Amino acid sequence: MxxxxxxxxxxxxxxxxxxxxxxxxxxxxxxxxxxxxxxxxxxxxxxxxxxxxxxxxxxxxxxxxxxxxxxxxxxxxxxxxxxxxxxxxxxxxxxxxxxxxxxxxxxxxxxxxxxxxxxxxxxxxxxxxxxxxxxxxxxxxxxxxxxxxxxxxxxxxxxxxxxxxxxxxxxxxxxxxxxxxxxxxxxxxxxxxxxxEEKVEPKVMAITVTPGLEPEIIDYAVMRGYKGLVLECYGAGGVDTKHHNLLPAIRRAVKQGVKIVCVSQCLFDGVDLSLYPMGILAAQAGVKSGGPMTLEAAVTKLMWSLANQPEEEE
The missing domain is CATH 3.40.50.1170 (L-asparaginase, N-terminal domain)
Incomplete structure (x- = not known):
């Protein structure tokens, strides 16, 4: 038994x-x-x-x-x-x-x-x-x-x-x-x-991208000492690149060493940052693809990897 x-x-x-x-x-x-x-x-x-x-x-x-x-x-x-x-x-x-x-x-x-x-x-x-x-x-x-x-x-x-x-x-x-x-x-x-390997970096924030979201929320997260961000994006990985352009704030965060991962708001299929211009631009700004991961999986993996594999290149 x-x-x-x-x-x-x-x-x-x-x-x-x-x-x-x-x-x-x-x-x-x-x-x-x-x-x-x-x-x-x-x-x-x-x-x-x-x-x-x-x-x-x-x-x-x-x-x-x-x-x-x-x-x-x-x-x-x-x-x-x-x-x-x-x-x-x-x-x-x-x-x-x-x-x-x-x-x-x-x-x-x-x-x-x-x-x-x-x-x-x-x-x-x-x-x-x-x-x-x-x-x-x-x-x-x-x-x-x-x-x-x-x-x-x-x-x-x-x-x-x-x-x-x-x-x-x-x-x-x-x-x-x-x-x-x-x-x-x-x-x-x-x-x-x-x-x-149980160490964890708790300073990870999940941000749901919504129409009209102010880019300053990313700057605020960096100012508050967050080491990682998970962006819950539209569809295959889209973010606003026009009226409320998130890309400059993303670039500033990445330059300061913040790791940013993108997952989809859709339940199935995940993200593909090579599919649309918005996703391609986000990847060029330093956003990493979470692929098929759920929000829960992406948040916990980022917490874990920041603490256990800080130098890892994804």
Whole structure:
């Protein structure tokens, strides 16, 4: 039986109804008591990390959790983490960059409805997460609803629907539909040389490009000490190059050493800065393409790369 370290951080799955609304209250032992069949899927050890709404998580949490997984890597076969849905895609992406040559499962899950309520989706999500953990499939994943998704491809697209997450620009690792199970399994090859690079540069700002956006917002970010910017651009990577021309501000920021990455506001297909003049001009000004990455993946990768690979040429 696989040894699984069960990490809990709070979130909706652990919430109970209070006078102030839903608040995280349940710890790992409470979750296992409510879903005792999980014990049949592995030899489970519980470690409670936080009891937070995931909106209150910080980049420092990702670093601490990556270190914890690294410190316990040789003692366990897999790791399952419960997490609030609102920032789960950020955490899954961050862990994907921090856990280098990962040869074991790290599976995040949660729920849209608290486990303490009778109509909760928590039970099925926990069973899915622990099943993936017991399978030995290497990588960071989100197991939620009817999908198992690579951590850096996940995005929350519903606030209430029980299938809250979508896999962006890559098929889910597992998808359970009316036509049966569809698989897009990563290699089980043990790459070896596992290590943790958990440092993070928190001074990264995401800016959504909108009609009429003043270029000075980029200057302001630089003035406030931000080391990286992720521009969430139109379509294939367009920015305003006329009435509110962003290019001079981009050039000033790049000249001061700020790294700028572009992703698309569209959910699918990503950016291609070679397609239209606006994208070509942005690339010439120093903007790097985020390709098919989600906003969450781009933000966390930029935070990680600035701290761990500051001299890297992208």
């Amino acid at each position: 696989k040894k699984i370290l069960f990490l809990t951080t709070g979130g909706t799955i652990s919430c109970e109804v209070t006078d102030d609304g839903l608040e995280p209250k349940l710890k790992g032992a409470d979750l296992l008591k409510a879903v005792p069949e999980l014990r049949t899927l592995g030899d489970i050890t519980v470690k409670d990390l936080t009891l937070l709404d995931s909106s209150n998580l910080e980049p420092s949490n990702w670093s601490a959790w990556a270190r914890l997984i690294g410190d316990n890597y040789s003692d366990y076969d897999a790791f399952v983490m419960t997490h609030g849905t609102d920032t789960m895609a950020y955490t899954a992406s961050a862990l994907s960059w921090m856990l280098i040559h990962l040869g074991k499962p790290v599976v995040l899950t949660g729920s849209q409805i608290p486990l303490s309520l009778t109509n909760s989706d928590a039970r099925s999500n926990l069973e899915l997460a622990f099943s993936v953990a017991a399978s030995g499939l290497p990588g960071v994943f989100i197991a939620f609803g009817n999908k198992v998704i690579k951590g850096e491809c996940a995005k929350k697209i519903f606030t209430r629907n029980l299938n809250a997450f979508e896999s962006v620009n890559e098929a889910p690792v597992l998808y359970f539909g009316k036509e049966g199970v569809k698989k897009n399994l990563p290699s089980r090859e043990n790459y070896g040389g596992f290590r943790v």
